[in-house]
Amino acid sequence: MTQFTYIYDTYCGWCYGASNVIGALIDSGAEVQLxxxxxxxxxNAHRMADGFGQTALQYDRRIAGLTGMEFSQRYADNVLLNAEEILDSSKTAQAAALVHDKGAKAEFALAKALQKARYVDGKPAVDEQPVYEALKAAGVTEELSGGKARAAEISSEAARILSRVGARGVPALLMHKDGQTRVISVADYYDNPAAVTALAA
Incomplete structure (x- = not known):
């Protein structure tokens, strides 16, 4: 049986760019762990005022060109050009931990909602409202702090997995088949996200 592990960070622009590919894989019924x-x-909680915002803007334009994903002007104004903004994904990591055991579909739906809130609606990382709204949609009413320890555990295990396979950074899609693990290039499927489903056959 073919299984997949997808390692990501909600506030990673390249992970947002990979959304259609990973969504196609999950929707196909493949066994995926997020x-x-x-x-x-x-x-690594970068301050936009220290120049990171301008750097991210350049990367995001490249991601948009390759994937067709929307990075709105609201996002540029309220996040990247906001001197008070700090790129801290702690709230989204805790939220992901709270839905993790519900499975890939639930966690991916949460990630998509939070990415829309950031990259399209322009909500800064400090804003908890979109996080709680996404959790509510997932049927979770627990406080974010309840996911802190679990988020750290998942992150540490993800780091160990990445180290074992020699992968650098995220997004990282790993395919496990016949006792072997292979790193899959998500970028190969930007033009045709549905083609990734052939890997699960």
Whole structure:
């Protein structure tokens, strides 16, 4: 049986760009485990005022060109050009941990809702309202803090997996088949996301 592990961070622009590919794989009925890496915390919680916003803007334009995903002007104004914004995915990591055991469809739906809130609606990371709205849609009423320990566990395990396979960063799609694990290039499917489903056959 072919299984997949998808390691991501909600606030990673490239992970947002991979959404259609991963969504197609999950919708096909393939067995997929999602793991939130929680990259953006501590020293990696970048301040837009320190120049990261301009750097991200350039990357996001490239991602949009390759994938067709929307990065709105509201996002640019309210997030990337907001001197107060800090790229901290702690809230989304905790939310992902709270729905993790509900399966890939539930966690992916949560990620999509949170990515829309950020990249389309322009909601900054400090805004908890979209996070709680997405959790409510997933049937979760627990406080975000309840997912903190679990989020750390998932992130640590994801880091170990990435290290074992020699993968660098996220998004990382891993295919497990016949006792072997192979890193799949999500970029190969940008032009035709549905083609990724052939891997599960």
């Amino acid at each position: 793991m939130h890496r929680h990259l953006f915390q501590g020293p």
